Amino acid sequence: MSDKSLIEDIPFDGDTSKPLPESLKKVRRTHINYSMKLLEQPEFQQSPADELLTRFLAYGKPPEQAVIDESEQEELNRVRLDVEIEAIKRRQFEKRQAQEKIEAAYRSVDLMLGNNLEKVLDKPIKFIGNHKDLGFYKVICSELGAEHLSVNQFAGIVESCSWITQDYIRIANNSMVRSDLQATNAPEATDVKSAINILGVANASCLFPRLIIEYNYRQHAGLAKDMWNRLIKFQQLSSIAAYKLARHFGLDGDHLFLTSALSALPYMAFLNMYTSEAKRAKLASYNKALSLQDDFRLSVLDNYEPGSELLYKLYHFAPSFTTLAIDSLNLIHLPAVSTLEGESGFEDRQLLLRRAQGFATFRLLLSAKLIEPEQANGFLKAHNIDQVSLDVLQNIDFARINLYKMRD
Numbered sequence: 001m002s003d004k005s006l007i008e009d010i011p012f013d014g015d016t017s018k019p020l021p022e023s024l025k026k027v028r029r030t031h032i033n034y035s036m037k038l039l040e041q042p043e044f045q046q047s048p049a050d051e052l053l054t055r056f057l058a059y060g061k062p063p064e065q066a067v068i069d070e071s072e073q074e075e076l077n078r079v080r081l082d083v084e085i086e087a088i089k090r091r092q093f094e095k096r097q098a099q100e101k102i103e104a105a106y107r108s109v110d111l112m113l114g115n116n117l118e119k120v121l122d123k124p125i126k127f128i129g130n131h132k133d134l135g136f137y138k139v140i141c142s143e144l145g146a147e148h149l150s151v152n153q154f155a156g157i158v159e160s161c162s163w164i165t166q167d168y169i170r171i172a173n174n175s176m177v178r179s180d181l182q183a184t185n186a187p188e189a190t191d192v193k194s195a196i197n198i199l200g201v202a203n204a205s206c207l208f209p210r211l212i213i214e215y216n217y218r219q220h221a222g223l224a225k226d227m228w229n230r231l232i233k234f235q236q237l238s239s240i241a242a243y244k245l246a247r248h249f250g251l252d253g254d255h256l257f258l259t260s261a262l263s264a265l266p267y268m269a270f271l272n273m274y275t276s277e278a279k280r281a282k283l284a285s286y287n288k289a290l291s292l293q294d295d296f297r298l299s300v301l302d303n304y305e306p307g308s309e310l311l312y313k314l315y316h317f318a319p320s321f322t323t324l325a326i327d328s329l330n331l332i333h334l335p336a337v338s339t340l341e342g343e344s345g346f347e348d349r350q351l352l353l354r355r356a357q358g359f360a361t362f363r364l365l366l367s368a369k370l371i372e373p374e375q376a377n378g379f380l381k382a383h384n385i386d387q388v389s390l391d392v393l394q395n396i397d398f399a400r401i402n403l404y405k406m407r408d
Contacts (some may be wrong), residue, residue: 145334358383
């Protein structure tokens with residue numbers, strides 16, 4: 001073969017006769033060196049609508065205005081002597097002072113947390129799962145979304161992971177789940193095969209992304225509980241909404257449900273990172289207080305909850321981590337990344353997914369009083385929710401529906 005033929009086989013700019021293979025047209029980043037300094041970069045800025053979701057997931061519902069203790073209120077409601085007024089003021093001052101002292105102790109832990117985060121921030125993939133769990137996830141995800149996946153096949157790929165097996169058995173034996181599935185008379189599930197037989201392969205598959213989040217949350221003994229619950233709630237609402245929209249428009253409902261549920265994992269990675277490092281900072285602060293015999297710090301650290309500001313910042317990285325996170329799971333049958341990125345042929349799925357997540361966000365913001373009803377039109381328009389989609393979404397009874405009932 002001549003040198004000339006070798007050169008002619010290499011595509012170059014302007015040569016349309018030999019286009020690049022499809023797999024090479026789009027190069028996906030394999031790593032981002034995350035740092036808090038990157039938050040100033042344009043790619044980590046969010047639209048006003050997305051910013052509202054980020055703020056809700058981090059901060060939740062705004063705190064209610066502080067109310068005076070009932071006993072103090074009674075004192076304020078009756079005629080008092082000057083000396084009584086001074087006593088009440090003194091008690092209120094002492095209470096504020098004590099609270100400020102507690103908050104100062106918590107801020108010192110948050111400061112340590114911030115320093116810890118900078119050391120691990122560039123490795124978010126480790127917080128989706130450790131090396132062993134990621135191995136399990138890849139095996140399971142290689143079959144997610146496959147057609148004609150049998151009970152035996154699915155049981156065979158999950159049984160090597162003990163905690164996933166135990167979770168499926170626990171859920172299959174839950175009386176409320178059995179009632180929803182009309183399986184109250186089914187024998188007790190004693191192994192993963194009998195559990196999946198009760199749940200059904202489709203339900204068991206769709207459960208998997210949520211089980212990952214719940215498993216990681218359990219490792220933290222209740223720390224940052226509200227933050228984990230908000231993420232799980234968003235995952236649940238948006239995934240069911242995605243399923244309903246997909247079915248209405250003739251697309252694969254389970255595929256879009258799974259794609260939506262998996263897209264919560266980048267947020268979970270940063271939440272898991274944040275909670276893990278908060279637990280370490282809390283323990284270090286406790287040990288330091290113990291060595292200094294600081295009884296006050298020892299008494300208040302049990303109730304420490306990490307501040308939301310750091311998590312709010314971390315969540316700005318989650319969208320940029322989505323492709324990297326989901327690509328790491330070895331999804332063969334589920335075009336999750338293609339859908340999330342709106343690649344050619346998947347634009348309609350991406351649009352429906354955004355509508356589902358936008359509507360779920362709106363419901364959560366409304367319930368938390370972070371958005372007013374009159375702002376609905378502008379918010380929904382920002383997520384390209386048309387009237388047909390809105391009718392479908394508004395007909396979902398989120399108070400009644402769940403994964404086991406959504407196929408009704």
